[in-house]
Amino acid sequence: MELDRIDMEIIRLLRENSRIQWKDIGRMVFLTGQAVAGRIKRLEDAGVIRAYTLQVDEEKLGKPLLALVIVFMKSTNHTAFHCFVRSEPAVTEAFRVSGDGRYSLKVLTSGQTELSEFLDRLLQHGNYRVHLYSFILPAKSCWSIRC
Incomplete structure (x- = not known):
């Protein structure tokens, strides 16, 4: 799968905040929210995006x-x-x-x-x-x- 600079920017934004809304990504990469959703779906289907994760403060969970x-x-x-x-x-x-x-x-x-x-x-x-x-x-x- 060929990734362009917009795909790479979408990935960068999702790495920073995987809960960011598609319309907000769209504003940053100059696409509609629907176009961003399509690109994200394509990235998921190709296995480029495998999962969305959570960062946890392990010390606050008792594992320092x-x-x-x-x-x-x-x-x-x-x-x-x-x-x-x-x-x-x-x-x-x-x-x-x-x-x-x-x-x-x-x-x-x-x-x-x-x-x-x-x-x-x-x-x-x-x-x-x-x-x-x-x-x-x-x-x-x-x-x-x-x-």
Whole structure:
């Protein structure tokens, strides 16, 4: 699918606010709301727009501790590990990576105790290295600084 500059601008606006009304997008890209709706539908049908998401303040939900966990597998059978990751509510994202480690997990917990309990369960599947993070900047789409 060929995307033009208007499609790219619509995507940029939806990334900033996925609840923006089509008529408001239309004013910004010089189209009618109906024309914007047609373009969005085309982008959805082509799989360019896969979903509309929500940004949540995890700390206010009681999950202030963010850990990125690099997993070093103990075996070549990863099926049980995949099931484990899917069943763990603390795991919000999982990536297969090359280089150092085999998987990278984004883990959100209420604190050190919950993280330690998760890591104990993870040991059944492999060793790990943990990087703890503090909140610095919101998601890039929320930045008010334009470079």
